[in-house]
Amino acid sequence: MEARRDVFQAIADPTRREILNLIAHKSQNVSTIAENFEISRQAISLQIKILEECGLIKVNKQGRERHCRPQLEKxxxxxxxxxxxxxxxxxxxxxxxxxxxxxxxxxxxxx
The missing domain is CATH 1.20.5 (Single alpha-helices involved in coiled-coils or other helix-helix interfaces)
Incomplete structure (x- = not known):
């Protein structure tokens, strides 16, 4: 059984912290976020999924794009x-x- 993810797990990873920094003031789509890293878009998508599970971002699908906006209250x-x-x-x-x-x-x- 997988343990429930929490905000501390989310910020433990430097990539996830940087994603939060990138979207803190302006929502961005996953492709735009991925352009800021030297890892694959798939790896960024996984990090975004973890941030979403932790409740720190909300992902909205707009057409074929997925836009991430911060939910920093946590x-x-x-x-x-x-x-x-x-x-x-x-x-x-x-x-x-x-x-x-x-x-x-x-x-x-x-x-």
């Missing part, structure tokens, strides 16, 4: 997962900034 799951780590690192960097400010404000003879 990236909120990633942002929510990252947020606690961002807060930890932000606090650490603030502590480092404070320490550096303290060291720089000391007279030269103390350094």
């Amino acid at each position: 990236l909120h799951e990633v942002a929510a997962w990252i947020e606690p780590f961002r807060k930890i690192w932000e606090a650490r960097f603030n502590e480092l900034d404070n320490l550096l400010d303290e060291l720089q404000s000391r007279p030269k003879s103390e350094n």
Whole structure:
């Protein structure tokens, strides 16, 4: 039994991330997307299928062409997962900034 795909699987692959970057602001057809890569159109179609299964893109058939448009709301799951780590690192960097400010404000003879 195949595990259900999720947004984390989608963004784990650099090709899929680049596809998302390409269509983030403008829907594109599969052929136009494939022109940006050195892999086959079939391989790009597979990556697009995975992105669609993960709910990050919607593919609409218009005549013989398939157009991909972004559905980036699911990236909120990633942002929510990252947020606690961002807060930890932000606090650490603030502590480092404070320490550096303290060291720089000391007279030269103390350094």
